[in-house]
Amino acid sequence: MTPAEIAPKDRLIVALDLPSVDAAQATINRLGDSVTFYKIGYRLAYAGGLPLVGKLADKGKKVFLDLKLHDIGNTVMQGVESITRLGATFLTVHAYPQTMKGAVEGRGNSSLKILAVTVLTSYNEDDLHAAGYRLGVSELVEARAQQAQVLGIDGLVCSPEEVGNLRKIVGHQMSLVTPGIRPAGSATGDQKRIMTPSRAITAGADYLVVGRPVLEAADPKAVAEAIHAEIAQALG
Numbered sequence: 001m002t003p004a005e006i007a008p009k010d011r012l013i014v015a016l017d018l019p020s021v022d023a024a025q026a027t028i029n030r031l032g033d034s035v036t037f038y039k040i041g042y043r044l045a046y047a048g049g050l051p052l053v054g055k056l057a058d059k060g061k062k063v064f065l066d067l068k069l070h071d072i073g074n075t076v077m078q079g080v081e082s083i084t085r086l087g088a089t090f091l092t093v094h095a096y097p098q099t100m101k102g103a104v105e106g107r108g109n110s111s112l113k114i115l116a117v118t119v120l121t122s123y124n125e126d127d128l129h130a131a132g133y134r135l136g137v138s139e140l141v142e143a144r145a146q147q148a149q150v151l152g153i154d155g156l157v158c159s160p161e162e163v164g165n166l167r168k169i170v171g172h173q174m175s176l177v178t179p180g181i182r183p184a185g186s187a188t189g190d191q192k193r194i195m196t197p198s199r200a201i202t203a204g205a206d207y208l209v210v211g212r213p214v215l216e217a218a219d220p221k222a223v224a225e226a227i228h229a230e231i232a233q234a235l236g
């Protein structure tokens, strides 16, 4: 799918970082038709949330399974093969060559799209250095994007700050999915490489991942709708 073909409403992915299936279901009910794409990560997946993938898909919603897999290639390949049967649209793996290669093999010809996490959006240069990396954020993101493209990965998770440069490298063949989205005035939390929804879309992001600014709002539906309005305006 080219960026122009993505429905504006599908560009917002709400992260269901909630403690139980009941809490997730209550949020989904509250958001109603205003949200079409959800992300399920560790918190919900390990609280019994995996069957929600198929349930949401049956209701016409899309699901991004954010499991950030990383293991020896064979284990990743076998795990991804199992995940192809859950009904998710996107699955994340860390952007290490063996991991990405295993994920592409496991995905095979299924409709599951593999996203490689380049550098987590809560990391800055100091955090990378402390973790033992020589390269800075933009160099590491770029190197991993190039490896991901060669290995046949479908898209990248990056901060909106890297989107402009990544587009030049990977063109429109890969989806660019950006967490680290903060509507003006919302708390940053532990995110370090952030942008507002409109700036991220203008920079060229395909999808915006938003968790706490929606989940912790007094009126989550109103916040989701305000983000949709920003996206639509930025798309012109």
Ligand SMILES: O=c1ccn([C@@H]2O[C@H](COP(=O)(O)O)[C@@H](O)[C@H]2O)c(=O)[nH]1
Pocket: 015, 017, 041, 066, 117, 119, 120, 121, 122, 157, 158, 179, 180, 181, 189, 191, 209, 210, 211, 212, 213
């Ligand atoms: O680099 C990354 C990769 C994944 N995430 C995930 O996105 C959401 C963001 O939630 P907020 O509450 O809007 O900060 C969360 O589920 C992360 O695990 C990321 O933030 N950065």
